[in-house]
Amino acid sequence: MPRIPLSITTPSDVQVGLWRMDESEDEILHANPSLYSLLPDISSMKSQTRRLERLAVAALLESMFGQAVPVEHNDAGRPFLDNGYEIGISHTRGYAVVIVSKKHNVAVDMEYMNDRVMRIARRFLREDESLTTVKELLLCWCAKETLYKLHSDDRLAFQEMRTHGIRNDGNLEGRFTIDNLKRGITVEMSYLSTQSYILTIAVEKKS
Structure with a gap:
């Protein structure tokens, strides 16, 4: 195809x-x-x-x-x-x-839409990330996987990344942010949500 x-x-x-x-x-x-x-x-x-x-x-x-x-x-x-x-x-x-x-450093992660993510949420959520629905949790998981790839030299742990602005709304496309707590910087994430998958991408200007 x-x-x-x-x-x-x-x-x-x-x-x-x-x-x-x-x-x-x-x-x-x-x-x-x-x-x-x-x-x-x-x-x-x-x-x-x-x-x-x-x-x-x-x-x-x-x-x-x-x-x-x-x-x-x-x-x-x-x-x-x-x-x-x-x-x-x-x-x-x-x-x-x-x-x-x-011109940009780029990274992407994609996950199949599945409620299994609810059973493993404790592995990647921080205490200050109040996310509960399948969509919210998958967005968080994908965003952390994406940031890990974008800043691969940092070898970030899940607790060293913190998401902001994830919502369980009806939007198919949107944006939110994620912190690299090791560097003390924030990266914008773009996402696409369908009935089959969640996809997040990060685009960062080359230094």
Whole structure:
């Protein structure tokens, strides 16, 4: 399936691409022949889901740049591209999402809409975060995962991040903020909420 258009608002140089992984490996390879070059790397993966995630990310990048763009990782595990663009990647059940930018540091997280988050809330909530609904908790979880990726060198713990302005409203798209308490700075989060998933992104001007 081609990438799905997203309504989430970003700066003009930031691109966000979403792929619904409803094809088989053979189907996605047939539609994107350049991805056959990935077979030596993914053939050792036992998980079909992991292989599809790699292929979906590669297909998204090809649709964004018009050519195959390999993904590398630094020592902290953060992905990067050799073409000078910053990149963020996330996967959840049946979906892959990629965000890229030339001028900004970027990160993204995506989670399937599921009430399991209520059972693990104590793992990531602070005492001063009064969040109770599935949507609120998923937004908090995604935001902390996103900030962890954005500031990967800080290796932030959940208690070192604090969200503000998360509400269980009817909005499909919105914004709130999150503190990196290690640095003493606040980062704005943008989110997209659907019946299937929650997605948060962070965009930070390069220093």
